Amino acid sequence: xxxxxxxxxxxxxxxxxxxxxxxxxxxxxxxxxxxxxxxxxxxxxxxxxxxxxxxxxxxxxxxxxxxxxxxxxxxxxxxxxxxxxxxxxxxxxxxxxxxxxxxxxxxxxxxxxxxxxxxxxxxxxxxxxxxxxxxxxxxxxxxxxxxxxxxxxxxxxxxxxxxxxxxxxxxxxxxxxxxxxxxxxxxxxxxxxxxxxxx
Amino acid sequence: xxxxxxxxxxxxxxxxxxxxxxxxxxxxxxxxxxxxxxxxxxxxxxxxxxxxxxxxxxxxxxxxxxxxxxxxxxxxxxxxxxxxxxxxxxxxxxxxxxxxxxxxxxxxxxxxxxxxxxxxxxxxxxxxxxxxxxxxxxxxxxxxxxxxxxxxxxxxxxxxxxxxxxxxxxxxxxxxxxxxxxxxxxxxxxxxxxxxxxxxxxxxxxxxxxxxxxxxxxxxxxxxxxxxxxxxxxxxxxxxxxxxxxxxxxxxxxxxxxxxxxxxxxxxxxxxxxxxxxxxxxxxxxxxxxxxxxxxxxxxxxxxxxxxxxxxxxxxxxxxxxxxxxxxxxxxxxxxxxxxxxxxxxxxxxxxxxxxxxxxxxxxxxxxxxxxxxxxxxxxxxxxxxxxxxxxxxxxxxxxxxxxxxxxxxxxxxxxxxxxxxxxxxxxxxxxxxxxxxxx
Numbered sequence: 070x071x072x073x074x075x076x077x078x079x080x081x082x083x084x085x086x087x088x089x090x091x092x093x094x095x096x097x098x099x100x101x102x103x104x105x106x107x108x109x110x111x112x113x114x115x116x117x118x119x120x121x122x123x124x125x126x127x128x129x130x131x132x133x134x135x136x137x138x139x140x141x142x143x144x145x146x147x148x149x150x151x152x153x154x155x156x157x158x159x160x161x162x163x164x165x166x167x168x169x170x171x172x173x174x175x176x177x178x179x180x181x182x183x184x185x186x187x188x189x190x191x192x193x194x195x196x197x198x199x200x201x202x203x204x205x206x207x208x209x210x211x212x213x214x215x216x217x218x219x220x221x222x223x224x225x226x227x228x229x230x231x232x233x234x235x236x237x238x239x240x241x242x243x244x245x246x247x248x249x250x251x252x253x254x255x256x257x258x259x260x261x262x263x264x265x266x267x268x
Numbered sequence: 269x270x271x272x273x274x275x276x277x278x279x280x281x282x283x284x285x286x287x288x289x290x291x292x293x294x295x296x297x298x299x300x301x302x303x304x305x306x307x308x309x310x311x312x313x314x315x316x317x318x319x320x321x322x323x324x325x326x327x328x329x330x331x332x333x334x335x336x337x338x339x340x341x342x343x344x345x346x347x348x349x350x351x352x353x354x355x356x357x358x359x360x361x362x363x364x365x366x367x368x369x370x371x372x373x374x375x376x377x378x379x380x381x382x383x384x385x386x387x388x389x390x391x392x393x394x395x396x397x398x399x400x401x402x403x404x405x406x407x408x409x410x411x412x413x414x415x416x417x418x419x420x421x422x423x424x425x426x427x428x429x430x431x432x433x434x435x436x437x438x439x440x441x442x443x444x445x446x447x448x449x450x451x452x453x454x455x456x457x458x459x460x461x462x463x464x465x466x467x468x469x470x471x472x473x474x475x476x477x478x479x480x481x482x483x484x485x486x487x488x489x490x491x492x493x494x495x496x497x498x499x500x501x502x503x504x505x506x507x508x509x510x511x512x513x514x515x516x517x518x519x520x521x522x523x524x525x526x527x528x529x530x531x532x533x534x535x536x537x538x539x540x541x542x543x544x545x546x547x548x549x550x551x552x553x554x555x556x557x558x559x560x561x562x563x564x565x566x567x568x569x570x571x572x573x574x575x576x577x578x579x580x581x582x583x584x585x586x587x588x589x590x591x592x593x594x595x596x597x598x599x600x601x602x603x604x605x606x607x608x609x610x611x612x613x614x615x616x617x618x619x620x621x622x623x624x625x626x627x628x629x630x631x632x633x634x635x636x637x638x639x640x641x642x643x644x645x646x647x648x649x650x651x652x653x654x655x656x657x658x659x660x661x662x663x664x665x666x667x668x669x670x671x672x673x674x675x676x677x678x679x680x681x682x683x684x685x686x687x688x689x690x691x692x693x694x695x696x697x698x699x700x701x702x703x704x705x706x707x708x
Contacts, residue, residue, distance in 0.1 A: 117371060206499075218509035222515065
């Protein structure tokens with residue numbers, strides 16, 4: 070799996086006084102820079118696709134973050150895409166997972182996401198922009214690797230029912246690979262940070 | 269208006285019922301509500317009723333210049349609106365999240381799945397293409413908006429006829445419906461959304477949730493399929509954790525449901541086609557006729573009576589038999605017989621109570637008027653005794669007292685005290701009687 074060329078900036082802010090008395094409110098906003106795709110596209114801030122992406126990220130993280138531990142506070146996750154080469158939702162989820170972990174907010178498990186598609190009878194994982202534009206079916210899957218539970222499942226374009234299992238399996242396998250990568254990165258970061266703090 | 273919150277007992281009741289595999293309207297877990305499709309007089313206008321959820325769909329078309337990066341393709345535009353009449357919670361400013369979600373889902377289901385051949389909508393490449401606009405309005409919200417909306421959209425698209433166009437060299441001729449018959453759109457397949465509601469962290473699942481069930485559900489999985497068993501869209505929402513097996517099982521169920529619904533749609537379209545061809549009446553005015561008050565018709569609700577007999581037998585077996593009451597008839601004289609003994613006439617109680625009141629009144633007066641001379645006492649008792657046989661009417665008043673003028677006028681002149689006291693007793697019974705008629 071090639072490393073994604075989608076760059077993200079993330080911001081996590083916590084503990085603001087807010088509505089829900091028993092748990093935290095998770096708020097996600099997605100924004101895509103005009104220079105992120107091949108053609109320069111001016112995207113107004115509140116357009117439907119960004120809204121939808123924000124809602125989906127929110128749904129994913131509401132399920133993964135232990136919101137009961139932070140009542141009456143709000144967790145904002147802002148994602149800005151600098152360069153998009155396919156699989157933007159998956160990249161957003163992976164980056165946001167690292168950000169939430171870095172911020173110290175407790176989560177059930179890593180949330181690892183990957184996209185998958187189906188071309189010429191083979192299931193492909195992690196589609197690039199060219200493969201997405203070809204118009205075949207695309208699946209985006211966000212997974213909690215330890216339990217195998219699917220936090221979000223989204224699919225576009227026509228895929229025959231019989232191939233669904235194949236594609237799901239490919240996406241799940243790729244998400245687990247992402248998990249090993251993320252795990253390694255987090256441990257390395259913690260190791261370096263502890264060295265710097267001089268323990 | 270803010271949505272009224274669901275009470276805890278209602279929530280618990282619904283969840284318990286779902287655990288026992290029972291739904292409030294008597295459906296099974298995989299049953300859809302009744303789907304009713306009616307068409308308007310214009311081509312491309314339809315109303316779909318899924319139970320009580322109603323969606324109106326209207327398709328319109330226009331010639332526009334195409335998008336720059338897709339010069340040879342027509343444009344499809346979908347718009348779902350949650351009308352304020354659908355539910356009191358839908359206010360113009362408040363709907364954004366739900367609206368975005370539904371609209372995006374519909375767009376992905378119908379546009380990305382390429383159910384309509386957009387190439388056929390091209391008139392002059394790079395200059396003129398058809399823009400097809402589908403407007404959906406939610407008229408009543410009783411759960412499962414997305415299914416009803418997707419059915420309405422696809423039915424409206426299938427029903428729609430666009431004006432015929434011919435291109436000769438540089439000339440483009442647009443024919444009116446009178447000159448040439450309008451042409452239907454070329455539709456490859458019909459994607460239909462099927463919603464699955466999950467409860468208790470994914471343990472229980474229901475197809476086609478109604479509004480109450482939607483309020484208590486944990487999450488929703490929407491699968492759009494066509495009758496060729498191709499999945500067009502999957503969308504999970506609501507923060508439930510799914511397992512792969514659940515998704516696969518849902519896709520199998522959805523396949524079955526979509527086949528049924530597609531058949532229904534085909535039949536409805538054919539019927540409408542037939543009626544229009546034969547010159548019969550068509551349109552909403554015809555299809556809503558049943559709902560007049562003068563033609564009141566209740567839909568038959570199927571009730572499960574399979575175990576009624578056993579239950580009835582159980583109840584009879586466990587119940588105590590009634591006590592022996594039947595006695596033999598006794599013939600007194602020819603023409604007069606008696607069966608059993610009746611209970612005492614309870615009407616007698618009422619007269620007794622009236623008499624008791626009189627006596628009380630009389631006794632009260634007797635006590636108060638101790639100091640008064642014997643004459644007045646006699647008068648009082650006379651009044652009291654006179655009341656009993658006098659029954660003037662059967663009004664609600666228990667007694668009527670006739671106030672007679674004092675029989676000893678001399679006493680009034682000489683002994684004012686006694687006169688006052690005489691008047692007092694006459695007043696007292698009146699007061700007493702008034703007390704007895706509080707309702708009047």
